[in-house]
Amino acid sequence: MLTEVSATRYVTPLREGGSLPGLVEADDLGLYVMKFTGAGQGRKTLVAEVVCGQLARRLGFRAPGLVGIGLDPVIGLGEPDQEVQALLKSSGGLNLGMEYLSGAIGFDPLAYAVPADEAGRVVWFDALINNVDRSWRNPNMIVHGGELWLIDHGATMIWHHNWRGAEASAAKPYDATDHALAPFGPDVKAxxxxxxxxxxxxxxxxxxxxxxxxWLVDEPGFDGPDDVRRAYATTLLGRVTGLEQRITLGPRTEPSEPAGWRETR
Structure with a gap:
């Protein structure tokens, strides 16, 4: 299970995200990007963040560490922004925190080059988890310490919003033509x-x-949390075989070059 801490101070909202995540300080003196159970997308977004974020880390990708953050709604009483105040008041209890990576900047394919092998790993992983939110419009990747990190996995495993179609989703193709790393010639076979x-x-x-x-109780059609966990594992495992053959990539548009920051011209 996730390590659990308690929020002690709400620092600022991060309005780049549609769910209005916030930067919070916790009782372990750490800073975390917090996603709330009371946000419009609901608890399934947090489930997706945990399953896919932990899977990314276990497969060797760079992704922020995750914790559970206990929130006392009283923290929201002093917030001048009514939207933030309402979100904090509606999110009492356990929420999700992601390690805050100070100094990280958003990934820009025009500024940072990714080698074909790393691009292929990310595209294959996104195909596995059916990530619909890693496009050039919203890459959901950052560069920290000169290296590429994966963030924001709330829009993955979209089949868990309709479990009756989960099994059929295993054989579905993955369209990566709009993927933020498609221009780098991802080597998905490798x-x-x-x-x-x-x-x-x-x-x-x-x-x-x-x-x-x-976050798993009262899921319709399941006997309890462990039954839901098994369904996530079974559905993801069903996508693995032959996955690379179901990935559609567009034409390569960028020349091969060393990984990392591109020289300005």
């Missing part, structure tokens, strides 16, 4: 050879085990 053997039922169940029970 990525599949490297990553697919690592995605086992045990690994997926370990990721799902980190989701708090409170």
């Amino acid at each position: 990525a599949a050879a490297d990553l697919a053997p690592l995605v086992t039922e045990d690994l997926l169940m370990a990721c799902a085990a980190d989701v708090p029970d409170a």
Whole structure:
């Protein structure tokens, strides 16, 4: 399960995200980007963040560490912004925190080059989790310490909004023509050879085990939280076989060049 801390101070809203995440300070003196159970997308966004964020880390991607953050709604009483105040008041209890990476900047393909092997790994991973939100319009990647990090996995596993269609989703293709890393010629075949053997039922169940029970209870059609966790693992495992053959990539538009910051011209 996730390490749990308690929010002690709400610092500022981060309005780049549609769910209005906020920067908070916790009782371990850490700073976290906090996503709230009371946001419009609901608790399933937080479930997706945990399952896919933990899976990314276990597969060797750079992704912020996650914690559960307990929130006392009284913190919202002094907030002058009524939207923020309402969000804090409606999110009492356990929420999700992501390690705040100071100094990180948003990924820009015009400024930062990604090698084909790394691009392929990210595209393959996004195909596995059915990530519909890693386009050039909203890359949901950052550069920290000169390296590429993956963030914001709330818009993944969209089949968990309709569990009856989850099994059928395993065979569905993944359109990566609009992916933020498509211009770098992603080597998804090499990525599949490297990553697919690592995605086992045990690994997926370990990721799902980190989701708090409170976010899984009362899921229609399931006997309890462990039953829901098993459904996540089963559905993701069903997508692995032959996944690289179901990924559609557009034409490469950028020349190959060393990874990292591009020289200004």
